[in-house]
Amino acid sequence: MTPSWLEQYANGEKLGHAQAFMAYAEYYGVDGSADDDPEVEERIAMHRQPIVGYASRTGTRRNLAALQGADWRLLVSAKGELRTEGFRYALDNGAWTAYQQGEPFDEHAFSVAVERLGERAEWLVVPDIVMGGMASLDYSLKWLERLRGMPCRMLIAVQNGMQVEDVASFLSPAVGIFVGGSTEWKEQTAHVWVSLARRRHCYLHVGRVNSARRIRICAAAGADSFDGTSVSRYAKTLPRLDRATRQGDMFAAAHDGLEEAQRATADLFI
Secondary structure, rough: OOOOOHHHHOOOOOOOHHHHHHHHHHOOOOOOOOHOOOOOOOOOOOOOOOOEEEEOOOHHHHHHHHHOOOOOOOOOOOOOOOOOOOEEEEEOOOHHHHOOOOOOHHHHHHHHHHHHHHHOOOOOEEOOOOOOOHHHHHHHHHHHHHOOOOOOEEEEEEOOOOOHHHHHOEOOEEEEEEOOEEEEHHHHHHHHHHHHHHHHOOOEEEOOOOOOOHHHHHHHHHHOEEOOOHHHHHHHHHHHHHHHOOOOOOOOOOHOOOOHHHHHHHHHHO
């Protein structure tokens, strides 16, 4: 089942943020075509904003007030209550919740969530298979096609076992990366995925980040955003975690120019 409103975007009757990103990127030659055609000139440098924090959706007023005061956003799960509480938000597919509960992925719940919240989301995570390696990528690509024309960015979840060359060709300013997988794998590979995201001019989010140390790792690597559950449960943890998002790292990849990103991933493209 696809959203009732999606066809208007897919056939060009309406334009969303994702379509605008692609038009802008195509004009400046940073839509990924330069990787395939040496004649394409990339005419704009990448510039990433400070990292953004997303908290798992909560209904606790005290915690919501704290999040709002810190200008954090909400990550709404397709397996949870479909409420945005007036926040800017992104949409998670619910695969992690199903994995934790030992249940199969709920395609119907995801479809309902996209129908209700997908049109105004900042981005959504395409369905994946947690810890599923290449099988997860194949599954995500099928959904990517089903959701063609989405007005928001769609993120492909990368998992343990995936390599840069497996996903690079599918990325663009409209299709980004959600770094999933195990915690150890995320920390070890975050800088690689960020370099790829910069090379392909796409958005990158890191999932399940619940400590100041891990936030600093994400920020230093140059990620666009991260999410966690800690501040949704305990408002008192927010000041410490929020400070980590605002502490600039003089060595952060986010401050590198386009040429540095190209050199960082030069050996990843043939």
